[in-house]
Amino acid sequence: KGWVYPESPLMFGYIKVDKNKMQPGEFALYHAFFCGICISSKEQIGFRARMLTNFDIAFFNVLFHSFLGVDVEVRDCHCITTPKKLRSIVQRDELTDRIALSNVILSYLNLMDDVLDEKSLKKRAALMAVRKPYKKAAKLFPEMDGEITRHYRELTTLEAQNCGVFDKICHPFAELSRVFAKVILGDKADVYILDLCYNLGKWVYLIDALDDLDKDFKKGSYNPFIACMGGFRDGKQFVRDNIDDLEFIFYTTLNKIAENFNDLELTKYYCVLRNVLHISIRDKTAEVFGKYIDKEESPIEQSV
Numbered sequence: 001k002g003w004v005y006p007e008s009p010l011m012f013g014y015i016k017v018d019k020n021k022m023q024p025g026e027f028a029l030y031h032a033f034f035c036g037i038c039i040s041s042k043e044q045i046g047f048r049a050r051m052l053t054n055f056d057i058a059f060f061n062v063l064f065h066s067f068l069g070v071d072v073e074v075r076d077c078h079c080i081t082t083p084k085k086l087r088s089i090v091q092r093d094e095l096t097d098r099i100a101l102s103n104v105i106l107s108y109l110n111l112m113d114d115v116l117d118e119k120s121l122k123k124r125a126a127l128m129a130v131r132k133p134y135k136k137a138a139k140l141f142p143e144m145d146g147e148i149t150r151h152y153r154e155l156t157t158l159e160a161q162n163c164g165v166f167d168k169i170c171h172p173f174a175e176l177s178r179v180f181a182k183v184i185l186g187d188k189a190d191v192y193i194l195d196l197c198y199n200l201g202k203w204v205y206l207i208d209a210l211d212d213l214d215k216d217f218k219k220g221s222y223n224p225f226i227a228c229m230g231g232f233r234d235g236k237q238f239v240r241d242n243i244d245d246l247e248f249i250f251y252t253t254l255n256k257i258a259e260n261f262n263d264l265e266l267t268k269y270y271c272v273l274r275n276v277l278h279i280s281i282r283d284k285t286a287e288v289f290g291k292y293i294d295k296e297e298s299p300i301e302q303s304v
Contacts, residue, residue, distance in 0.1 A: 014207050015200065016055035017272060018280040026271040028088055032074050033065070033272075034058035036090030039077075040100035043092065044140065049100075049133040050080075052107040056204075059276055061090075061099050064184055066268040067193050070095060098184050101141040102148075106180070108134035109152045144183050151176035159222040166228045166249075170202050177201025196260035203253050203281060210246070211288045213238060239292035250285055257281070 019027050037057055041049035065072055070093065076086040090096065111127045138145035155172035163169040178198040182189050209216070209224050213235040216223035226232045229242050239246060261277045 013055050014204055014281070014284055015059045015276060016280060017059075017275045018283060021279055022271070022275055026275070029269065030058065030062065030272045030275075032088040032090045033061045033072075033269075035079065035087055036072070036092065036096050037061055037100050037103060039089055040092050040096045041104065044097060044100060045104060045133045045136050048130060049104050049137070052104055052130060052133070054103070054107070057099060057103040057106075059272075060180075060184075061096060062269050062272045063193075063196075064095055064099065064181070066266045066270070066273060067185065067264065068095065068188060069268055071268075095184070098141065098144075101137045102144045102180060102184065104130070104133050104137035105141065105145050105148050108137075109148055113152060113156060144180070147179045147183055148176060151179060162222060162227050163224075164227050166224065169224045169228070170205055173205040174198045174202035177204070192260055192263045196257065196264065199253055199256045199260060200277075200281075203250075203257060203285075206249065206253065207281075207285060207288055210239075210250075211291075213292075236292045239289070243293070246289075250289075254282055254285065 017027065017030050022030070034053065034055070038050050038053040041053060072093065073091040074088050075091055077089045079085075079087040079089070108127070108130055111123055111130065114123045115127050151172050155169075155176070158169050158172065175198065177200060178194050181194055181197040185193065205224070212221075213223060213225065213232075215221075217226060217232055217235075225238070225242075225246075229238075229245070231241065232238050257277055261273065266273060
């Protein structure tokens with residue numbers, strides 16, 4: 001009871017694999033990394049921290065292990081979600097532990113931002129439930145807590161000011177993703193992995209905002225597209241009116257992500273990384289655009 005499995009409402013959930021375009025063994029590998037975060041969270045902090053395991057952080061677990069060339073140990077273990085069935089689980093290592101702690105910190109601050117933005121009782125209850133795990137994670141990883149908190153404060157300040165400068169409002173969340181990678185990887189981080197994380201963070205912020213156009217307008221919540229482009233009446237008309245600008249924003253960001261990934265020349269766990277960065281996030285972009293315009297009208301669909 002209370003278990004939140006992959007489709008967690010506590011994080012964005014946009015960075016995930018397209019299972020239908022993977023071989024069974026490839027998805028099993030990805031899922032083993034997902035389970036590794038869950039186990040690490042439980043053993044470091046406690047059961048409640050497991051509820052925060054999400055698709056986004058599972059991807060970064062794969063990405064950072066690939067970047068550092070780490071061979072993970074995978075064992076078949078029992079899982080709380082499937083007590084009668086063994087699951088392949090990536091065993092804890094220092095890198096997974098640091099990522100798991102970071103995830104708890106990120107999830108708590110993201111929930112706090114949602115509570116301030118939406119005034120949701122459900123989100124408020126979730127925030128209270130993970131406050132103790134957050135405090136423990138922040139104590140174990142104070143450097144990450146300090147960096148993430150600083151960038152979240154910058155973002156919320158700009159949103160509260162109804163910032164109308166597009167690059168300015170996108171930067172804090174994108175930079176948060178870059179700093180997340182820099183703190184996790186330390187001196188081994190290079191410009192290619194940092195740029196990838198920056199642009200991926202920017203894409204997450206953008207796709208979430210596009211997805212929530214009508215909801216944000218209805219609730220009076222800040223939305224960067226509405227604030228920067230103006231003239232909003234409803235989501236479908238807004239996207240049609242601004243399709244050229246929106247196409248340029250998303251197409252440019254997606255291409256930068258692909259370029260950053262290609263520059264890294266990663267080979268370990270490549271099948272998972274390629275699925276997310278070359279396929280899944282592009283398909284997700286087309287899917288969100290499809291909420292507002294017909295598929296045959298979508299420039300994103302055609303360009304990706």
